[in-house]
């Protein structure tokens with residue numbers, strides 16, 4: 072997988088004020104000081120300040136060209152970084168804010184602070200307070216739960232992205248490759264479709280294996296997750312959905328539904344089941360989402376799970392539900408429903 076080491080890219084992003092970045096590149100806002108400022112866009116020939124920057128959320132959008140994104144995207148564009156851009160931009164960001172790499176390295180397994188606590192990244196040199204620091208402060212006093220994060224793993228599997236299991240589900244090879252999903256011929260994932268699961272920073276924390284060779288033998292589960300992997304700490308596809316910079320996210324049960332929606336350009340995450348815990352709801356709000364559209368499978372399990380899920384999600388976001396007809400899942404719903412989700 073990625074060679075991004077253990078740098079906490081999300082923390083670096085959250086601790087890199089746009090004002091520092093603009094100053095670094097000699098870009099002056101029209102009216103400095105506000106939470107929303109405008110600059111002459113450095114990415115196109117801009118006569119009027121048409122690049123809008125939300126300093127509080129750490130994002131920018133140009134109304135004169137297609138460029139938009141977060142502060143690391145901005146740096147990557149300024150530096151013309153194309154390869155592994157978030158990581159490379161994060162290194163530049165460290166330089167701009169005068170922080171050391173060590174300040175943002177993630178502690179090893181078992182020592183990491185909860186995602187919400189944002190405790191570690193507090194660079195020494197009289198830094199401004201983090202732009203997007205949220206209410207996590209109270210959590211800092213509590214001892215960390217026994218297992219607060221899934222450790223990052225460094226495994227690279229050789230996978231077939233064009234396996235018929237995927238093509239039959241309408242998953243094109245490009246999507247499969249982008250997601251790192253494919254059929255595995257050997258090892259512990261043998262005869263399964265390996266599905267990488269990432270943490271919110273986009274680091275690999277597990278592979279889920281879906282049996283893909285007819286019916287699984289009696290002693291083989293259809294889906295297999297590694298022992299000790301804490302599903303309730305992750306949301307499948309969160310890092311990619313967050314990078315789409317939308318206010319809403321569609322929450323579904325499974326991987327294939329997520330892929331279908333992602334292929335249609337809709338930010339989607341999967342619960343990997345019908346349970347949710349508060350940590351997962353928090354991950355969504357921390358990723359910048361304001362609204363969740365909950366679409367469970369059109370079956371009894373889905374209907375029963377809807378009220379408790381709405382209850383937990385609504386502690387962090389505005390929630391809407393879409394109830395699917397019997398037998399329909401988000402990966403089999405018709406195009407018109409997909410269109411209604413695209414906004």
Ligand SMILES: [Zn+2]
Pocket residue numbers: 112113114115117122133134135136137138
């Ligand atoms: Zn522009």
